[in-house]
Amino acid sequence: MPIMPTLYVLLFVMALSSQINAQTTQKPLRVGVVGLVHSHVGWILNRAKKTGDPTIEVVGIAEPNREVAERYMKQYGLPMSLVYPTVEEMLDKTKPDAVTAFNEISNHINVVKICAPRGIHVMVEKPLAVSIDQAKQMEALAKKHNIHLLTNYETTWYGSNHKAFQMAVKDGAIGPIRRIVVHDGHDGPSRMNKEFVAWLTDPVTNGAGALFDFGCYGANLATWLLKGERPKTVSAFTLQIKPDVYPKVDDDATIVLEYPKTQVVIQASWNWPFSRKDMEVYGETGYVFTLDGTRMRIRLKDDKTEQPFEASKTDAPVADPFDYLAQVVRGETKSVDDLSSLQVNMIVMEILDAARRSAKEGGKPIALK
Known part of the structure; x- marks a missing residue:
């Protein structure tokens, strides 16, 4: 085989190997879950077991209702040590990069009020808020504290x-x-x-x-x-x-x-x-x-x-909202005019x-x- 083609093949293999190693050594995005009262929450709680994808790691869950928390932890085989009674305690103890909100729509604004000043990105389940007034407050907080504020819909994927x-x-x-x-x-x-x-x-x-x-x-x-x-x-x-x-x-x-x-x-x-x-x-x-x-x-x-x-x-563009959240937070994609x-x-x-x-x-x- 001629030397030059062999060199090109070697360089290609080295580049591909480097890319694979970078992907496998990249740390998971640390994600906190706020609320367990939205049935869509199973999407994230079952994700690791279902897909084996290490893109994100659920580091903490804020849920004040102990009965609900125990039921979900048992259902998805997760330890109760993940659960905290308040959002503030969960954030302080686990230091997530972002949170996903699975609470009442009316409480989305409270999640942003707590997370935005701490520089923690937020993704809520649809819709964004219960009123345009709340939405404007959330928008102002996101812009002031330079966080991403995303809304997840099943149909986006x-x-x-x-x-x-x-x-x-x-x-x-x-x-x-x-x-x-x-x-x-x-x-x-x-x-x-x-x-x-x-x-x-x-x-x-x-x-x-x-x-x-x-x-x-x-x-x-x-x-x-x-x-x-x-x-x-x-x-x-x-x-x-x-x-x-x-x-x-x-x-x-x-x-x-x-x-x-x-x-x-x-x-x-x-x-x-x-x-x-x-x-x-x-x-x-x-x-x-x-x-x-x-x-x-x-x-x-x-x-x-x-x-x-x-x-x-x-x-x-990606398989699910959590992979997308990781890409947005890491600056690998921009959320400007997408769903x-x-x-x-x-x-x-x-x-x-x-x-x-x-x-x-x-x-x-x-x-x-």
């Missing part, structure tokens, strides 16, 4: 949504977007853990019912697909189909967003016969439908019929806040100033 974005926004394969229809929800949360249902069905701790719980997904996706454009008006209509089950909040909501040349319809409900998180994106010359995390239906300008399509999980970003989720909060006001006024369009 769907390969199908990123493939739809690639086709509709980056490639322009369906022409200018004219209509987006998003369906999200399930048959209701009443069958879930009692501590989760207690705050989820309370307008103070959740902000609303299905309107906030599932309306936020569509607002998030639409804002992202429309590259951060704010709607001109927001209209919303809510129903209480099961007042005996959900006496304090709506359980069905429709939100209509008006843009200069686009309409978005968000259908959020606790009354679907089956769980669903799907979306229809229509352009001038074609459409892209996402059916779940991977399955899609597409019809472009020259197609005579609709075509099924299977997206890959790798179409999403998790503060910029996008402040607009989401404007939409939800206006939707709640509109619903109270019988669907009156609320103009965003």
